[in-house]
Amino acid sequence: MKIFRWFIGMIFLVGIVILIIIRPFPFLFYPDLPYINFLGRVLYIIILACILCLYRVWRGPTGADRIVAIDILGIMIVGLCAVLTISTGRSWYIDIGIAWALQSFICALALSKYLEGKGFDD
Amino acid sequence: MKSRISMFFVAFIVWCLFNWVPDWQHLVIGGFVSAFVAFMVGDLFITRPHVLMHPSRYWYFFVYYLPMFLWECFKANLDVAYRVLHPRLPIYPGIVKVRTKLTTDTALTFLANSITLTPGTMSVDIDKDNGVLYIHWIDVKTKDVESATRIIVDRFEKVLKKIFD
Amino acid sequence: MINIIGLIFISIGLAFDVFGCLGLVRLPDVYCRLQAATKCVTLGTCSILFGTFLIVGFTAAGIKSLLCMIFLVLTAPVAAHAIARGAHRAGVKLWEGSIVDKYAEDKEGEAQNRIK
Structure with missing residues (x-):
């Protein structure tokens, strides 16, 4: 039964990835930049990974699961900003990435303190 | 100053x-x-x-520690990919206890970071007074303190002792 | 040529990102999820940032992506460590198939000593 579930899930995931790779999606960016076909597909696969994270935020049995998923989501957005930097050719996207990384780190520390049940003094 | x-x-x-x-x-x-x-x-x-003034510490850091760390990190990722994609999910998790001889704050931080990014291990808590680390291990091979120390900590401890102490 | 190498780095990082998120969905308890996700997503994002640096070169965006890479390698394990300790202190149980829990044994011993 577990093998069956694994099989269904793998077919679903690999199917979505193959669909993203072979199907010509409409890209929102400038079509005359180099490698834009490859980088647009990269963006869609990162969004797929973010949806997997959001599943864990939605269905997490405890609060710690949700905090882990939010932390991981913050790290992945930095990669998304880096890909946006090359795919649009605007260099200020990486500034958003750096600010997001700092913010996500401090957010994770504060949430873990909250989870521990102590105040912020010690 | x-x-x-x-x-x-x-x-x-x-x-x-x-x-x-x-x-x-x-x-x-x-x-x-x-x-x-x-x-x-x-x-x-x-x-x-x-x-910060000793050049030999930078030499040990860039020549011995950094290539070993990157190689272990890459192996850790392949290991996680294997465990996640396997249909029967081959994990045997547990929290074990290891000892360390390092004392300074920077060395302990680097040791904990290296343990977290290497195959199958993640540091949960540091007890600095007794020199004890609690480590969550995804594939527990031994419950004993000494042999777990030999498997997990020793390869980093030798290099980090030369760099930070 | 160097652009092709950068695109290969971005592809490897993308694959590791997807594996890490799959581990976040499949594994049974908080600590295993934290392990898989932290390792895979940290190295995957660092690989994407290094590919960005190779494509963009020594410009402002390239240098900033290198700095961001160093920052992620230094801080992601610290955040994972803090979340794991907070979860264990908050009383999140390990998976029922887990073998040994030395940390809980030591904590119980300390609590009993404090009561005496």
Whole structure:
């Protein structure tokens, strides 16, 4: 039964990835930049990974699961900003990435303190 | 005083890298900002400034520690990919206890970071007074303290002792 | 040529990102999820940032992506460590198939000593 579930899930995931790779999606960016076909597909696969994270935020049995998923989501957005930097050719996207990384780190520390049940003094 | 001067140089280099290609206006503003930062928080971050002066420590860091760390990190990722994609999910998790001989804060932080990014292990808590680390291990091979220490900690401890102590 | 190498780095990082998120969905308890996700997503994002640096070169965006890479390698394990300790202190149980829990044994011993 577990093998069956694994099989269904793998077919679903690999199917979505193959669909993203072979199907010509409409890209929102400038079509005359180099490698834009490859980088647009990269963006869609990162969004797929973010949806997997959001599943864990939605269905997490405890609060710690949700905090882990939010932390991981913050790290992945930095990669998304880096890909946006090359795919649009605007260099200020990486500034958003750096600010997001700092913010996500401090957010994770504060949430873990909250989870521990102590105040912020010690 | 020494720690504030070294903090000034670290902050100034980071400022120059953030404003790449630096011209003279950036350099003047960066000098004021990093002097302020060094005056405020200099003796919090760098507590033992004489460690920064030895070139042999940088040699050990870049030649021995960094390639070993990157290779272990890559192996860890392949290991996680294998365990996640396997249909029967081959994990045997548990929290074990290991001992360490390192004492300084920086060395313990680097040891915990290295343990977290290497195959199958993640540090849960550090007890600094007794020199004990609690480690969550995804594939528990032994419950004994000494043999777990030999498997997990020893390869990093030898290099980190030369770098940070 | 160097652009092709950068695109290969971005592809490897993308694959590791997807594996890490799959581990976040499949594994049974908080600590295992934290392990898989932290390792895979940290190295994957660092690989994407390094590919960005190779494509963009020594410009402002390239230097900033290198700094961001160093920052992620230094801070992601610290955040994972803090979340794991907070979860264990908050009383999140390990998976029922887990073998040994030395940390809980030591904590119980300390609590009993404090009561005496």
